[in-house]
Amino acid sequence: MIAPMESSPRDILKAICISDIPAERPWSQVLKRGQTLRIIDSEGQQAVDALLYCAADPAERYSTQDTLRTQGAAYIELGTRLVSNKGRVMARITADSCGRHDSSAGCCSCESNAVRFGEATKYQHACRENFILELSKYGLTKRDIVANLNFFMNVPIEPDGKFTVVDGISAPGNYVDITMDMDAIFVISNCPQVNNPCNGSNPTPIRVMIWDQDRF
Template sequence: MSDNTMLTIPARRGKAHAVKKGQIVKVINTHGDQVVDTWAFNADDLGEFMSMEHSRAHILKIIPVVGDTMLTNQRRPILTFVEDTSGGIHDTIVAACDRYRYAFLGVEGYHDNCTDNLHAAMHELGLEAPETPSPLNLFMNIPVKPDRTISFEAPVSTPGSYVALRAEMDLVIAFSACPQDILPINGVGHPPTEAHFTVGK
C-alpha cells in the first residue's frame, strides 16, 4: 500500500493500522457528524499506550489543539496534533462505549460498541490490546457547563473536515466509528456512518 492511500473505518466498526515514527495520520470526518474513538499503542510494547489522564496533565486542558502532544501511560510523546479543520471540538473525558453502557441506556441484546471494535481491529492485525484505554474521542462534543455538568451534543465538524496527527514513535493506531445511535453524539437523527483515514508523510 502506498503512502496516503484512503482507508475506511466502516460504520459501527473498527480499524487499526501500523504507523512509523514521523508519519502523519489524517482522520477524515467524511460525512461531518461521525465521532471516531482513537487509540494509539507503542508498536514495540502494547502495554504502553496513549493515555488521556497523562495527556491532560501535560497539556493542561481537556481539549487538545494544534501543537499539543498526547502522552502515553509512561508519559512519553506518542501523537501530536499538527492540523485540525474540524472546528477543534474533541473529547478526552468519556470512556469508550461498551455493552454495559448500552444496557444502561435500555438496549436489550447486543449492540455494536467501541470497546469491542477496538479489540476486533487489533485482532485483524494479529495483536491483542492489553486493556481498553480511555480513547481520544475525535469530533465528539462533550461541553463542560458553568455548573460543572457535561452533556452529549452533536459534533461541530463538517463533511470532509479532518485532524492530522504526527506519530512520535512507531505505533499501532486504532479507530472505531462510534455506533452510538441513542444519544445525539453522531448528529441529531443521523445514523452512524463510515469515516476515513490516511497514513503518510
C-alpha cells in the same frame, strides 16, 4: 470555547495510503515515527474513537490523564501532544479543521448502553467490541482497552466538572492530522452509537489517509 483551527498543506496525491472505513467498523495500522495520519469526517457529525499503543512495547499506551494534565487543557486540539502512560509523547495534533475533540467521555459498550439507554440496547454494536476485535490482531485483549480519544465528538465540560455528549460541530470533510513521535499501533472504532447525539443519530463512513514524513 472552540479551539483555533489550522488547515494542512499536505498533497492528497502524495498519500501512501487511503482507506474508507465503513460506518460502525474498526480499523488499525502500525504507523511509523514521522508519519502523519489524517482522519476525515466524510459526511459530518461522526465520532471517531481511537487508541494508541507503542509498537515496540504495547504496555506503553495512550493516557488520557497524562495528556490532559500535561496540556493543562480539557480538550484535544491543535498542538496537543498525545502522551503515554510512561510520560512520553506518542503523537501530536498538527492540523485540525474542526476544532473540538474529546478525551473524557470514553467509549460506548454493550454494558454502558444497557445502563444508560435501557436493556433493549444491550446487544447493539459498540466501540468496545470494535476495539476488542481490532486489538486481537496484535495479541491484545479487552484488558488492554484504556480511556480513549474521541475525535470530532463534542463534549462540553461545565465549570463544576459535569459533562455530556451533545450535537457534533464537525462538517462534511472536516479532518484532523496526527503526526507520530514514535512507532505506534493506531486503533480506530468508527463509532456505531445511535442513542446519543455523537453521530447525529446516523453513523456514517470516514476516510483515513497516511503520509510519510518526506511526502507532503
